[in-house]
Structures are given as C-alpha cells and as structure tokens.
Amino acid sequence: MTPWMSSGLIYASGLALTAGSVTLIYITTRTFNFAVASMATIGFYVSYTGVILYGGLPYKYYPFVIIIGSIVGLICYYGLNRHLLRRRAAEITLMMSTLGYDLVLLSMIQMYTDFLTKTYKLFPRRVTMNIYDFELFGEKAAAFILPFIAIVFLMGLHMFLTKTKFGVAMRATIENPVLAGASGINSDRVYLVAWVIGGGMAALGGAFIAMAQTGTPVMGMFIIPLMFAGAILGGLGSLYGGILGGFVIGMTEYAGVFYLAQRFGPWVLGYRMGIPLMLMAITLLIFPRGLAGIPLVKLFGLLAGKKRGVNA
Amino acid sequence: MTTKNGMITKIKDYMLLREVMVILVILALLTFLFTSRGVPIILTIFIDFAIFAIITMSLNLETGYTGIPQFGRVAAVIVGAFAVGSIPGRIMARFMGFPWGIEYASDTVNFKVVPQITALLASNWLLSLGFLVLSLTVAALSGAAIGWLISRPAIRLKEAYLGISLLAFGDFFMWVGHNWKGMVGGSVPVNVPDPFRIFAGNRFTIIVLVIFTIAFLVFVFLNKLTKSPFGRSLRMIRDNDMAAAAAGKNIVTVRTRSLVIGSALAAIGGGLYVLYVGSVASIGFSRLTFTFWPWAFMMLGGIGSNIGVLLGVFLLCILRTMIVIFRSQWFGFLLVVGIDPLWLEFTLMGAVIIGVILFLPYGLVPEKIEPMLPANRVKRVLAGRQ
Structure with missing residues (x-):
C-alpha cells in the first residue's frame, strides 16, 4: 500500500460512518444533526479511556463506544428532538436545536479531559491512538480491521433494514411518513431507533x-464540515449514498493532499480540508442534488442509444 | 371595532412590557457589575455588545428577514478583519517608504513598521480619521465582494444544502487565514496601526463611543432598510418564495443583495474588532465565536426583530463576562477536580439555544407583524375613500 492509503482507508471508513449517521437521521426525522461532531469525539474518548485505564487493544472497546453513542442519541431524541417533531418545527429550528445539544456535549467533553488530566495525570488533549495498534503485514492493523468492521456494521444495518419487520417499517416511514402512520406504524419508535x-x-x-488523526476535544468540531460534505455529496436522500459520499470525501482528502503536496510542495498540507470541500462545491454546481441526483438511468440510456422514457 | 382596537393595544402593552423587563434585568446586572468591579468591566461589555450587535444584526438581516440559514457568518467577519489587518497598513507603509509586500506580514518587519505608522497617525488627527474611514471602507468593500462571491454557487440551493455550503465556505476562509503567511502572518499575530492612539489616555472610552455610534448607525440603517420596499420583498421571499416569484420578484437577485449587504456589515464588525484589539490573530476567529455565538444571540433576542437582537446580545454578553469574572468565586467546586469553569461558556451557549427553542420559540421580543403601510396612513386612505 502507498503511504497515504492505509491512513486514508481508516479515515475514510470513519467519515463514511459519520456521514451515514447524518444521512440516516436526516432522512427519518428531517433533522440535520450537528451533534454528530460531539458524538464522534465522545466515541474517541470512550475508546481512549478504555485503552489507557484498562489496557489492551482499542478494538476491544468498540462495543462500549457504540453503546455510549447510542445513549447520547437517545437522550437527544427524548430530551429535544421529539418535542420539536411533534410541534412540526421548521428544518432550521431542528438543526439549531442539535447545535445547542452539541455545544453542551462539547463543554462536557472539555470538562472530562480536564478531569482526566488532573485525576490520572494524563495528556488527553493531544492523543495519537494508533500507537496502541499492532502491526499486520508491515502496515498498521487498523488499515485492515477498521474497514472490515465498518463493512460488517453496514451489512448488519442493511440486513436490519431489508430483512426484519421493523426495518421494513422504518423504510416505509422514510418513504412516506403519513401513509406509514396510516397503516399502523409507530413513527415515534422509528425516530427513536434512527437516533x-x-x-x-x-x-x-x-x-x-x-x-488516523490526532485526537483532540475539538476533533469532531473541526471535521464536521467534511461529515456534512459527505452526506450532501451522497445527496441526503439515501443512506447508502451518504456512506459512499463520506468514503469518497475521506479518500479524496488523503489522496489529493498526497499527490498535490508531491507536485506543489508541502504548503498544500495546510489547505487539506479545502480539497474535499472543493469536490463538494463542484458536485453541487453540476448536480444540485448530490451524487444521488446523477441521472444514471438516463446516462446509461444515452450510452445504449435508447430513447428517454423507455424504462419508465 | 373598538374591542379589536382594545385587544391590539393590550397585545402592544404586553410586548412593550417584555422589552421593559429585559431592559430592567440588563440594568440590574450592569449595576451589580458596576458596584462590584468598576468602570473598565462595563466598558469591555459595551465594546463586546457593540461589535457583536453589528455582526448579529447582519446575521438577522440574512436569516431573520431573508430566510437564508447563514451558518458561515465567520467568513465575512474574517474577511473584514484580514482586510483591515493587511490593506490600510500596507498603504501607509508604502507612502512612508517601508517594505509593504509579503514581508510586511512577517513578524520581524511588522514589529518595527507598525509602531512608526502609529506614531505618525498619532501626530495628526486628520490622518487618524482618514485611516479609520479607509479601514472601514476597505472592510465593507471586501466583505461585500466575498458575500457576492459566496452567493454565486450557493444561493440557488435549498435550506439545509445552503446552510451547510455556507458553513463550509466559512471554514475555508478560516483555513486560508491560518495558513497564508503572506497576508496576515498565518498563525503569528500581525499588529495593526492604531488610529485611536491620538487620544492617548482616553483611547478606550473613545473606542467605545466610536463603535457604539457605528452600531447605532447600522441599527438605524437596518430599520430603514427592512421597512423599505426592499425589506418587504425580503420578508415576502422568506415567508413564501413561490408567491414572491409569482408577484414578479427575482428571488436570486434579492437574496444575493441581502447576502452582500449582510456580509459588508459583518465585515465592518470584524474590522472594528481588529482595530479595538490592535492585532489580527487568525486563530482567534473561530466558527464558535463568530457564527454560533451570534446565532445564540439572535435566537434569544427573537429572529427577525432588530430591537430584540440588541437586547439578546446585551444580556448574553453580560452573562458571558460574568462567567469569566466570577469563575473561581462561584464555580470553585469545579476547580477542585481540575475543571476549568471557562467551559461553562459553551454550556451556557448550548443551554440558551436549547431553552429558547423549547420554551421561547419566538425569542424574548418576538417579531412584530407590521402592516404594509403605517396605521395612520391606512386610516387616511380609508377616510379619503369615504
């Protein structure tokens, strides 16, 4: 693997998951979730706390990461989002409410790092997690394990959405909330599960x-434009589009920075986040509804020489 | 007819009561701070208030009146700050025969050049005034230019898309500021010539007066603007863009104009902040301070109501300062476990946003529904008909 690829893969699978989370919550509850930033940072601090206090590999603590993240989502739904959805609040209001929640979480994370510093004499403000990793085939093992975990997680999610009764009900609510409610699906529970x-x-x-990167208390706050960029690149319409968008954004950043820095010199490194955002801006200019808005059927039809409307 | 009028006056009284109550709370807090800490802290609060009032009113023009979810307010503020930090000082350096190219921003040169410019400014009040006017003009022009530039790809997008694109643009300008050493020194702060040095000992008071005057002018200007036909078309587009388009309003043009005016005003705010601090540190311009704080102010005050925004800014600025001042006194129990109470600032910001959304959806002073014409003119028109 080329040097950028291993960390790029780790980073891109992380972004794919976060962008997928943004998309999932958006398509079910119309809420553009700002709190995803602090949720991500909380996930990092849970794994860090586990490794530093109880030892072992970071992978061991991922179940706890998922559980605590779910609890944070649950609190957001019951404390905030539910009331606003019942009130039929505007999209911007929903967005702002999660921003408020995110700021409260951010302050708690900062206090927690202060607490760790004082009580355990640690340095939790700049953490490189990959020193707790082991080597596999001459690479960091995370480059193989993490994409695998992400794929397993997403396969599980896919199975849940397509094979179980509740997953089908969830998809129905996403497609048409009114009709789903009329056929007896409890939308409240669907929103809860989405959160x-x-x-x-x-x-x-x-x-x-x-x-892949240095973990800091403002890590999530720093990369939240990229999570959103992933979700928007995916078109904010389908969960798989969002996941793909996040992955593309992550890989573009690492590959773009690597090749551009080789070509133009190291000053490019400072603008690394500009590259995926540029990609997003260009995509939005050409396809205002993101990757999902690319008329694939039409394009293939053109290539095959078919006329429009044949397969409609 | 009389009962209806009676009800309207009742509602009006109620609204006025709310404003008066907020003002009373503000005054009480101010007197408390004044008696316990003295004048300097009051002046600091006034400066904070005036600068954030300009920025928040510009945000209110775009979000409250036009309906653009402006999550990239920091972009225009940064551009205004950088313009003031780089351009007027360079012009002065050029005329005085100092290096004014890229090397102006390097800390070794900047450190020597800027005090000499400041000394020259302090010798001549006309020059000082000219420098101030030049700085603000440069800030406003570059802010307007950036607003126009940002609006090109973004303005046609829908709600959430638009908000996120603006957020991304704001962050982009932040990174440019952190990394481009030639303009304002990247992560190393660059000093700015001080046009207020001529007042020597009274510098602080004069700055308060100047910034207050500008904030007041902005307030008057926005009040006039939002009551003009242009302001009415803004509100029409916000409430129902289809109807506005059907009535012959060009939505893209009107929204672009609103974005340009708002960005120019926010850039003036950023420029004044830089002149007050005396240096540009690009690290200091974060999304948290210059996008999310103004949003919290605006939501507390009442989206779409200028007077409400002013009250919201004042109240939160005081509370924020109080956390900073009394942190060891009131939150000492946090210090015991090593927690810095400064983080409570974020908790306050988040709690205000959540609380306002849940319990006060229209803010402290809700937007008043204004008739298209003033009431006495409506009466006159009706009387003329009969």
Whole structure:
C-alpha cells in the first residue's frame, strides 16, 4: 500500500460512518444533526479511556463506544428532538436545536479531559491512538480491521433494514411518513431507533477517525464540515449514498493532499480540508442534488442509444 | 371595532412590557457589575455588545428577514478583519517608504513598521480619521465582494444544502487565514496601526463611543432598510418564495443583495474588532465565536426583530463576562477536580439555544407583524375613500 492509503482507508471508513449517521437521521426525522461532531469525539474518548485505564487493544472497546453513542442519541431524541417533531418545527429550528445539544456535549467533553488530566495525570488533549495498534503485514492493523468492521456494521444495518419487520417499517416511514402512520406504524419508535443507530454509528466513526488523526476535544468540531460534505455529496436522500459520499470525501482528502503536496510542495498540507470541500462545491454546481441526483438511468440510456422514457 | 382596537393595544402593552423587563434585568446586572468591579468591566461589555450587535444584526438581516440559514457568518467577519489587518497598513507603509509586500506580514518587519505608522497617525488627527474611514471602507468593500462571491454557487440551493455550503465556505476562509503567511502572518499575530492612539489616555472610552455610534448607525440603517420596499420583498421571499416569484420578484437577485449587504456589515464588525484589539490573530476567529455565538444571540433576542437582537446580545454578553469574572468565586467546586469553569461558556451557549427553542420559540421580543403601510396612513386612505 502507498503511504497515504492505509491512513486514508481508516479515515475514510470513519467519515463514511459519520456521514451515514447524518444521512440516516436526516432522512427519518428531517433533522440535520450537528451533534454528530460531539458524538464522534465522545466515541474517541470512550475508546481512549478504555485503552489507557484498562489496557489492551482499542478494538476491544468498540462495543462500549457504540453503546455510549447510542445513549447520547437517545437522550437527544427524548430530551429535544421529539418535542420539536411533534410541534412540526421548521428544518432550521431542528438543526439549531442539535447545535445547542452539541455545544453542551462539547463543554462536557472539555470538562472530562480536564478531569482526566488532573485525576490520572494524563495528556488527553493531544492523543495519537494508533500507537496502541499492532502491526499486520508491515502496515498498521487498523488499515485492515477498521474497514472490515465498518463493512460488517453496514451489512448488519442493511440486513436490519431489508430483512426484519421493523426495518421494513422504518423504510416505509422514510418513504412516506403519513401513509406509514396510516397503516399502523409507530413513527415515534422509528425516530427513536434512527437516533439510537445514528448515535452508535457516529461514535464508532469518531473512534475510527482518531486512529488516523490526532485526537483532540475539538476533533469532531473541526471535521464536521467534511461529515456534512459527505452526506450532501451522497445527496441526503439515501443512506447508502451518504456512506459512499463520506468514503469518497475521506479518500479524496488523503489522496489529493498526497499527490498535490508531491507536485506543489508541502504548503498544500495546510489547505487539506479545502480539497474535499472543493469536490463538494463542484458536485453541487453540476448536480444540485448530490451524487444521488446523477441521472444514471438516463446516462446509461444515452450510452445504449435508447430513447428517454423507455424504462419508465 | 373598538374591542379589536382594545385587544391590539393590550397585545402592544404586553410586548412593550417584555422589552421593559429585559431592559430592567440588563440594568440590574450592569449595576451589580458596576458596584462590584468598576468602570473598565462595563466598558469591555459595551465594546463586546457593540461589535457583536453589528455582526448579529447582519446575521438577522440574512436569516431573520431573508430566510437564508447563514451558518458561515465567520467568513465575512474574517474577511473584514484580514482586510483591515493587511490593506490600510500596507498603504501607509508604502507612502512612508517601508517594505509593504509579503514581508510586511512577517513578524520581524511588522514589529518595527507598525509602531512608526502609529506614531505618525498619532501626530495628526486628520490622518487618524482618514485611516479609520479607509479601514472601514476597505472592510465593507471586501466583505461585500466575498458575500457576492459566496452567493454565486450557493444561493440557488435549498435550506439545509445552503446552510451547510455556507458553513463550509466559512471554514475555508478560516483555513486560508491560518495558513497564508503572506497576508496576515498565518498563525503569528500581525499588529495593526492604531488610529485611536491620538487620544492617548482616553483611547478606550473613545473606542467605545466610536463603535457604539457605528452600531447605532447600522441599527438605524437596518430599520430603514427592512421597512423599505426592499425589506418587504425580503420578508415576502422568506415567508413564501413561490408567491414572491409569482408577484414578479427575482428571488436570486434579492437574496444575493441581502447576502452582500449582510456580509459588508459583518465585515465592518470584524474590522472594528481588529482595530479595538490592535492585532489580527487568525486563530482567534473561530466558527464558535463568530457564527454560533451570534446565532445564540439572535435566537434569544427573537429572529427577525432588530430591537430584540440588541437586547439578546446585551444580556448574553453580560452573562458571558460574568462567567469569566466570577469563575473561581462561584464555580470553585469545579476547580477542585481540575475543571476549568471557562467551559461553562459553551454550556451556557448550548443551554440558551436549547431553552429558547423549547420554551421561547419566538425569542424574548418576538417579531412584530407590521402592516404594509403605517396605521395612520391606512386610516387616511380609508377616510379619503369615504
């Protein structure tokens, strides 16, 4: 593997999970979740706390990461989002409410790091998690394990959405909330499950990202534009689009920075986050509804020489 | 007819009562701070208030009146700050024969050049005034330019897309500021010539007066603007863009104009902040301070109500300062476990946003529904008909 690829893979799978979380919560509850930033940071700190206090590999603590992320999502739903959804609040209001929640969580994370510093004499403000990793085939093991975990998690999610009765009900609510409600689906529970899964996904993604980058209390706050960029690149319409968008954004950042820095010199490194955002801006200019808005059927039809409307 | 009028006056009284109550709370807090800490802290609060009032009113023009979810307020503020930090000082350096290219921003040169410019400014009040006006003009022009530039790809997008694109643009300018050493020194702060040095001992008071005057002018300007036909078309587009389009309003043009005006005003705010502090540190301009704080102010005050925004800014600025001042006194129990009470600032910001959304959805002073014409003119028109 080329040097950028291993950390790029780790980072991109983390971004894929967080962007997927943003998309999942958006398509179920119309809420653009700002709190995904702090959820990701919380995921990282849970794995860090586990490794530093109880030892072992970071992977061991990922179940706890998911559980705590889910609890954070659950609190957000019951404390905040539920009341606003019942009130039929506007999209911007929903967005702002999660921003408020995110700021409260951010202050708690900062206090927690202060607490760790004082009580355990640690340095939790700049953490490189990958020193707790082991080597596999001459690479960091995380480059193989983390994408695998992400794929397993997403396969499980896919099975849940397509094979179980509740998953089908969830998809029905996403497609048409009114009709789903009329056929007896409890939308309240659907929203709750979306927040729980979304919280778990975001926290797991944050724990992944910390394996590729320096973990800080403002880590999530710093990369939240990229999580959103992933979700928007995916079109904010389908869960799989969001996951793909996050992955593309992550890989573009690492690959772009690597090749551009080789070509133009190291000053490019400072603008690393500009590269995926540029990609997002260009995509939005051409396809205002993201990757999902690319008329694939039409394009293939054109290539095959078919006329429009044949397969409609 | 009389009962209806009676009800309207009742509602009006109630609204006025709310404003008066908020003002009373503010005054009480101010007197408390004044008696316990003295004048300097009051002046600091006033400066904070005036600068954030300008920025928040510009945000209110875009979000409250036009309905653009402006999550990238920091972009225009940064551009205004950098313009004031880089351009007027360079012009002065050029005329005085100092290096004014990229090397102006390097800390070794900047350290020597800026005090000499400041000394020259302090010798001549006309020059000082000219420098101040030049700085603000440069800030406003570059802010307007950036607003126009940002609006090009973004303005046609829908709600959430628009908000996130603006957020991304704001962050982009932040990174440019952190990394581009040639403009304002990247992560090393650059000093700014001080046009207020001529007042020597009274510098602080004069700055308060100047910034207050500018904030007041902005307030008057926005009040006039939002009551003009342009302001009415803004509100029409916010409430129902289809109807506005059907009535012949060009939505893209009107929204672009609103974005340009708002960005220019926010850039003036950023420029004044830089002139007050005396240096530009690009690290200091974060999304948290210059996008999310103004959002919290605006939501507390009442989206779409200028007077409410002013009250919201004042109240929160005081509370924020109080956390900073009394942190060891009131939150000493946190210090015992090593927690810095400064983080409570974020808790306050988040709690205000959540509390306002849940319990006060229209803010402290809700937007008043204004008739298209003033009431006495409506009466006159009706009387003329009969």
